[in-house]
Structure formats: C-alpha cells, structure tokens
Amino acid sequence: MAAYWFLFHQGNILLTDKGTIPLSKEIPFPNIEESNIFHLPDVEERSCYAATLETPITESCYKMIPLRASFEMLPSILYRMAAKSYELLYWNANTNYCGACGALMKRHTEISKICSCCGKEIWPSASAAIIVAITRGHEILLVQSKKFRGNYFGLVAGFVETGETLEECVHREVMEETGITIKKLKYFSSQAWPYPFNIMIGFTAEYAHGDLQLQRSELNAGGWYKLNNLPEIPEKVSLARQLIDAVKNDICHQ
C-alpha cells in the first residue's frame, strides 16, 4: 500500500493540488536524502514518512502551503501527523551537534540521537507553555501580544520556567502581563503546537482581584470584552480559539 509522505520546505508542507497528503510507495522525489527520512506511526494502516525537501516542489499537480493553513484542508488525524512531522524535522535540523562536547550527533533510533564522541543521547522535547481564558461575569480578558502575526486578540500565555508547576506559571504570567489575580483555575486541555515546537497547556480561570495593568513590553493592547461582542480572535487551529469558544458557549448558555 502506498505511504503518506509529509514533506516540508521552510515551514511549508507539500500537498497535492487536491489538498491531500501525497501518497507513494517509493521515495517520491529525488531531492530527499534517505538518511533524513523519519518513519512515523501508521495512519489508517498506511505507513507514514516525514522528510525535508532541499528545494520546493513546483510541479503543477502539487502545492506548498504553510502548515497552519493545512489545518483547514486536512482531516484532523493527518494534520496532527503533519504537525508531529514538522516538530521532528525541526528538532533534527537543530540538533546537528552535541550540546555537551560539540561533536556530530547521529541518528540512534527513530526518536533519538546519540553523540558520536561522548555518547550523550537526546530525544525531542517540546517547550511547555500555558494559556488561560480568564472570565469576569459575561466578559473575557483578551490581549494582543507583540508577537502575534496579525491584528487579532488572544489570551494570556507564556512559557513554563524551570522549577515551576503549571499552576504557578499561570498565576505568574497573569500577574506579569495584566497585574490581576485569578481564582478557580481549572485545566481545560492541551495541544501540540508545532510553531515551531511547543506543547500548550490550556486553563480556564475567573477574575479575583486587581486593576488591569498591561505589561507594555509584551502587549500592544488588552482589556475585558463582552463574550457576545468579541474583536477578531485567533484561528480555529489554536487552543486559544478552542478555549474562547468553550467559555463563550458555557457562559452565554447559562
């Protein structure tokens, strides 16, 4: 049976002109180095492979689109495998040399590398980040980070620091970015976020105390927005959007 090939060039994924993942029994293009192919878990009993393309494919029966845009086109199971592929390839491209002794790293297993000199073994490890939807009655706290690529408003989020629990991270990020305290912190769900290599852990919480004081070094804007009259919010691909939709659904239907 033909295998799925998850092929990337500079953050863009290769799809057929019909918007599907290419299928092939063999390595589908000559510019794929065999030693850089990753064998992934099967999807629907088909083998899956990930690899980086040295040059983009320009044939008219294919198109290369940003991974994020493929969310709207691919079935969920294939988008998630594409996300996993991208993370593995990103990790592979960024771990050519040993962090301890500087020698070349070589592939050891499908998901590990080993140093050719000191024997240090490494595995892909995503950076953990929290994201939190904070409500106050029928309002939600939305912020516009300077890092957002667009004019939309999202949620308070940030990377987990060393020695910190997820809950401590949420309280710290909320205080740093907005100056308020929160209560009723509750886990929502998590999401692999391959931009480039994070795991997002989502929470909901309620406003407790304090006046909003935005961290101007991180945020362009922010404030309390009525859930039935929101500004532009993040795309459906994101956990931020899933959180906003979920609290809106909960609170507007109470």
Ligand SMILES: [Zn+2]
């Ligand atoms: Zn080493």
